[in-house]
Amino acid sequence: AQSVTQPDIHITVSEGASLELRCNYSYGATPYLFWYVQSPGQGLQLLLKYFSGDTLVQGIKGFEAEFKRSQSSFNLRKPSVHWSDAAEYFCAVGAQDAGNMLTFGGGTRLMVKP
Amino acid sequence: EADIYQTPRYLVIGTGKKITLECSQTMGHDKMYWYQQDPGMELHLIHYSYGVNSTEKGDLSSESTVSRIRTEHFPLTLESARPSHTSQYLCASSVHRGLGNEQFFGPGTRLTVL
Numbered sequence: 103a104q105s106v107t108q109p110d111i112h113i114t115v116s117e118g119a120s121l122e123l124r125c126n127y128s129y130g131a132t133p134y135l136f137w138y139v140q141s142p143g144q145g146l147q148l149l150l151k152y153f154s155g156d157t158l159v160q161g162i163k164g165f166e167a168e169f170k171r172s173q174s175s176f177n178l179r180k181p182s183v184h185w186s187d188a189a190e191y192f193c194a195v196g197a198q199d200a201g202n203m204l205t206f207g208g209g210t211r212l213m214v215k216p
Numbered sequence: 217e218a219d220i221y222q223t224p225r226y227l228v229i230g231t232g233k234k235i236t237l238e239c240s241q242t243m244g245h246d247k248m249y250w251y252q253q254d255p256g257m258e259l260h261l262i263h264y265s266y267g268v269n270s271t272e273k274g275d276l277s278s279e280s281t282v283s284r285i286r287t288e289h290f291p292l293t294l295e296s297a298r299p300s301h302t303s304q305y306l307c308a309s310s311v312h313r314g315l316g317n318e319q320f321f322g323p324g325t326r327l328t329v330l
Contacts, residue, residue, distance in 0.1 A: 136318055145222075145306055145321035146259075192259070196317075204319055208258040 104129040104195045106207035114213040115183050123178040123210050125167075125193030134196035135176040136204065137167055141189045149191075152176060163187070188214045219243055222307050222322035229297055230330050237292045237325045239307035246312035248290040249319060252276060253304045265290060266312060297329040 105128045115121055127133055134153055138146040150161025157169040167178045176193060193207040220241040229235055241248065246267045251259040251274075261274030265284040279301070280294050290309075294301055304326045308319040 138321075143324070143326065145220075145323045146308075146319075147321070148318050151318055190256070203261070203264070206259045209256070211256065 104133065104197045104205050106193050106195050106205055108191075108193055108207035108210050110210045111208070112211045112213065114215060116215045117185050118182050121178075121180045121183045121187070121212070123191050123193075123212070125176045125178065125207060126174050127176065127193075127195045128174065129195055129197055131197070134198075135167075135169060136194040136196065137161065137165070137176070137178050138192045138194065138206075139163075139189050140192065140209075146192060149178070183212075183214055185214045185216065188212055220307065220309055220320050220322040222305075222325050224325060225323060226326050226328075228328045228330065231296075231298055233297050235294050235297055235327070237305055237307075237327070239290045239292070239322060240288050241290075241309045241320070241322075242288060243309060243320065244287065245309035245320070246287070247310045248284065249308040249310075250274070250280075250282060250290070250292050251306040251308065252278065253306055253324075255304070259306065263292065297327075299329045302327060302329050 107126045136151045137149040140146045149165050150159045152159050152169045159167050190209045192209045194204040196204045223238045248265045250263040252262050253259050260276035262278040263282040265271050271282050304324050306324045307322040310319045311317045
């Protein structure tokens with residue numbers, strides 16, 4: 103079975119600073135990896151996904167993530183954070199042998215200081 | 217923009233009442249899901265469906281039930297609400313065939329049982 107760990111429960115960055123949110127997964131084969139963002143009281147919105155091919159994936163809102171098989175990681179990055187990026191971020195892993203079901207990490211809450 | 221809708225968005229109800237949370241999607245997706253999410257916490261899958269007349273229980277045991285009579289509609293019912301059912305309920309859908317398919321989420325229903 104697959105699993106996902108987001109080591110950082112809370113992160114605070116200053117507006118304009120760079121951001122990296124960590125995600126580590128456990129899965130025996132090639133995973134499908136996703137990053138979602140959730141604003142307060144809202145559902146989840148897909149930021150980006152990795153399926154195959156180029157290990158650096160570009161997403162919406164200026165986010166990118168890099169798949170590193172050797173480290174079992176899929177960290178999310180943004181070069182310059184905006185106040186509107188404050189939200190909860192969830193990493194998820196999908197597996198073909200699990201009917202493409204997604205397993206979500208515990209989430210990282212991002213706070214942005216002015 | 218994903219076309220998946222949930223009603224009501226907020227519901228406050230007394231103990232013992234029967235409630236139905238509605239979820240509809242207009243994307244023609246075969247797979248639909250219900251997740252339970254406590255504030256600031258991870259998502260737990262409670263029900264899913266592969267298509268019409270298919271329903272399965274998820275990883276987290278739930279006293280709720282679901283039905284899938286039409287492709288676009290996946291309601292969740294609690295026969296007798298209790299305070300322990302207080303949570304946010306998120307509905308999602310995805311394409312069934314193929315690989316690496318993301319799930320599209322509705323805005324959620326925040327349920328409070330008094």
